[in-house]
Amino acid sequence: MRRAVSTEQQSIAQVVSDHLRDIPDFPEPGVAFKDFTPLLSDGAALGAVVRDIADRYRGRVDHIVGIEARGFILGAAVAYELGIGFVPVRKAGKLPGETLGVEYDLEYGSAHIEVHADAFVAGAHVLVIDDVLATGGTAEATCTLLERAGAEVVAFEAVIELGFLEGRAKLAGREVHTILTV
Numbered sequence: 246m247r248r249a250v251s252t253e254q255q256s257i258a259q260v261v262s263d264h265l266r267d268i269p270d271f272p273e274p275g276v277a278f279k280d281f282t283p284l285l286s287d288g289a290a291l292g293a294v295v296r297d298i299a300d301r302y303r304g305r306v307d308h309i310v311g312i313e314a315r316g317f318i319l320g321a322a323v324a325y326e327l328g329i330g331f332v333p334v335r336k337a338g339k340l341p342g343e344t345l346g347v348e349y350d351l352e353y354g355s356a357h358i359e360v361h362a363d364a365f366v367a368g369a370h371v372l373v374i375d376d377v378l379a380t381g382g383t384a385e386a387t388c389t390l391l392e393r394a395g396a397e398v399v400a401f402e403a404v405i406e407l408g409f410l411e412g413r414a415k416l417a418g419r420e421v422h423t424i425l426t427v
Contacts, residue, residue, distance in 0.1 A: 257297045260290050261404055261425040273353075279405055279427065281376055285318060294424065298374070298402055299326040301422065306372045306399050308332050308365050311356070312387055313339070315376035319404065321376060332364045332371070334387050347409050349386035353416070358386060359393055367395035378403040378423055381412025388419065 255263070264284035271278040273376055284290050298319070310332045311320025317333055324331035337346060337357035344359040365371065373387055376400070388398045401416055406423035 250268075257293060258425045260284075264290050265405070265425075265427075268373060271422050279377060279407070281315070281404060284404075284408075291322070294404060295322045295326050297424065298323050301402070302400065303327060305370060307369045308371045310334055310360075310371050310373045310387070310391060310396075311316050312373065312375040314349045316425055319376065320374040323372075330365075332360065334358050334360050334373075334390065345390060347386050347390040347393070349382050351382055352380050353409055356383070358390060359384070362394065364394060365396055369396045370399045371396045372399055373401045375401075375403050376405065378406040378416075378421070379410050381410075381415030384412065385415040388416070 261281070261284060264281060264287060266280050266283060268278040268280050270276065274373055280351045284294065306329065309320045309324040309327070311317040313333065313335045321331045335358065337359055340359050343362040345362050346359040348355055348357045367426055371391055372419065373384065373391070375384060378384060384401050388401065391398055398419065400420035400422060403423045403426065406413065406426040408426045
């Protein structure tokens with residue numbers, strides 16, 4: 246059991262690092278999944294991460310966009326902290342009403358994501374949030390989708406970056422911030 250952290254005494258990257266655990270062979274053999282659910286269960290640590298992200302974008306964005314599924318958790322909390330709206334980007338077929346979608350390649354197949362066609366007005370400034378930046382495919386597809394929907398993507402933010410997968414390269418020319426690179 247992890248004890249609550251005094252975030253005043255630690256850097257935000259250290260807070261994240263202290264609350265990660267590796268889950269071997271998930272979601273498939275040979276993969277070491279970086280699980281940040283221990284961070285979510287520590288109120289002080291979660292609050293510190295949410296405030297850190299919110300402070301970076303305060304006054305710069307109109308909406309927070311969270312990528313399914315863990316991006317929903319962080320994105321909604323950051324939107325609440327900033328007093329602005331939250332927009333989910335979901336897997337195909339999960340949103341009711343008219344949607345816009347994009348199909349993209351993953352390292353092990355393909356995927357399709359969607360956003361509501363009326364999620365924001367043209368020119369809205371949005372911050373895209375996810376838990377992990379890995380290969381960058383989902384992040385890149387999300388940014389493309391949102392721009393097709395009329396939004397201006399201000400930045401992409403993730404708690405953890407798997408630097409060895411070089412996903413940041415797919416976001417070249419975009420503002421990208423991650424709290425911890427492993």
